[in-house]
Amino acid sequence: MPRPGRNTYSDQKPPYSYISLTAMAIQSCPEKMLPLSEIYKFIMDRFPYYRENTQRWQNSLRHNLSFNDCFIKIPRRPDQPGKGSFWALHPNCGDMFENGSFLRRRKRFKVGGGQATDPLVPSKPQDAAQYLQQQAKLRLSALHAAAHLPQMPGGYNLSSVPQPSGFKHPFAIENIIAREYKMPGGLAFSAPGYPLHSQLPPAWPHMYGSGMVDTAAPISMAAGDYSAYGMPIKSICHPVPIKPTPASVPGLPGLPAHIPAFLANSPQSLSPTSPQTATGQSSPAAPGDSLPSSASLQSAVPVH
DNA sequence: TCATGTTTAATTTCGA
DNA sequence: TCGAAATTAAACATGA
Numbered sequence: 180m181p182r183p184g185r186n187t188y189s190d191q192k193p194p195y196s197y198i199s200l201t202a203m204a205i206q207s208c209p210e211k212m213l214p215l216s217e218i219y220k221f222i223m224d225r226f227p228y229y230r231e232n233t234q235r236w237q238n239s240l241r242h243n244l245s246f247n248d249c250f251i252k253i254p255r256r257p258d259q260p261g262k263g264s265f266w267a268l269h270p271n272c273g274d275m276f277e278n279g280s281f282l283r284r285r286k287r288f289k290v291g292g293g294q295a296t297d298p299l300v301p302s303k304p305q306d307a308a309q310y311l312q313q314q315a316k317l318r319l320s321a322l323h324a325a326a327h328l329p330q331m332p333g334g335y336n337l338s339s340v341p342q343p344s345g346f347k348h349p350f351a352i353e354n355i356i357a358r359e360y361k362m363p364g365g366l367a368f369s370a371p372g373y374p375l376h377s378q379l380p381p382a383w384p385h386m387y388g389s390g391m392v393d394t395a396a397p398i399s400m401a402a403g404d405y406s407a408y409g410m411p412i413k414s415i416c417h418p419v420p421i422k423p424t425p426a427s428v429p430g431l432p433g434l435p436a437h438i439p440a441f442l443a444n445s446p447q448s449l450s451p452t453s454p455q456t457a458t459g460q461s462s463p464a465a466p467g468d469s470l471p472s473s474a475s476l477q478s479a480v481p482v483h
Numbered sequence: 484t485c486a487t488g489t490t491t492a493a494t495t496t497c498g499a
Numbered sequence: 500t501c502g503a504a505a506t507t508a509a510a511c512a513t514g515a
Binding site for chain 2 (some may be wrong): 214215216241242244245246252262263264280282283285
């Protein structure tokens with residue numbers, strides 16, 4: 180829980196567990212897999228609280244990666260030199276934070292634990308790792324292809340990258356946003372115009388401490404500040420209501436009327452008829468996450 | 484040597 | 500109040 184800061188806002192602990200922070204980091208990159216060092220970096224970049232006591236929380240984070248079945252270790256390919264493996268979210272881990280709290284899951288994800296799974300997604304960690312690595316390649320290909328396409332009205336459509344049926348990733352941006360539509364202080368999220376730094380209420384101290392976000396300065400968003408969805412990461416990484424208010428849109432549980440459906444729907448609902456990848460390959464359905472929506476991809480290709 | 488990864492155990496925190 | 504999830508600490512192994 181966010182506690183009132185002792186000295187500055189920056190020493191507040193964000194209301195996210197290590198699991199949710201890690202998942203956020205993984206989901207923020209287009210390949211949906213990150214090495215440990217990049218996960219550290221993501222967290223420290225976004226949350227000043229974690230720029231201190233690094234040994235402590237990084238040990239905890241590593242513990243979480245190994246201990247929780249929802250994280251899968253993906254070995255580096257020969258063309259990906261470097262230290263350590265990549266980490267990804269298990270494609271079947273589903274919405275672990277369905278209770279609305281990013282601090283505590285109702286139940287831990289266990290492989291073969293009886294969760295609803297996509298039949299096309301392997302559940303065994305080794306198979307899932309291979310599968311995820313393949314999907315990461317496809318995503319990169321799609322992003323690469325999209326970056327070289329002429330701009331289409333309404334933005335690129337990357338829905339050609341295969342998506343699993345009926346799966347909605349817990350850290351897909353639409354999920355996070357759907358939970359965060361009610362900002363502390365009463366500010367409502369108003370897509371499709373994403374909240375910008377200057378619009379963020381000071382009630383999100385984690386993002387403001389240590390001068391990380393200068394609300395007075397002109398908005399300057401580096402490419403790295405965007406998630407794979409074209410969403411400024413800085414705007415999605417803030418405390419959320421631990422207990423969101425009930426749904427207000429019939430048929431879209433948890434979604435208020437002012438959240439556009441495209442942010443709340445699973446990716447494939449945007450374009451259910453495009454099973455081919457941008458590279459022309461056919462492949463099994465992708466794990467449950469989303470590539471940038473057609474509305475957001477124009478600014479979405481992150482630079483790493 | 485250091486970063487990464489695994490495992491165990493104790494403790495804290497939170498939801499039912 | 501209790502059980503489970505999360506956090507923290509620590510020891511140890513492995514590989515670049």
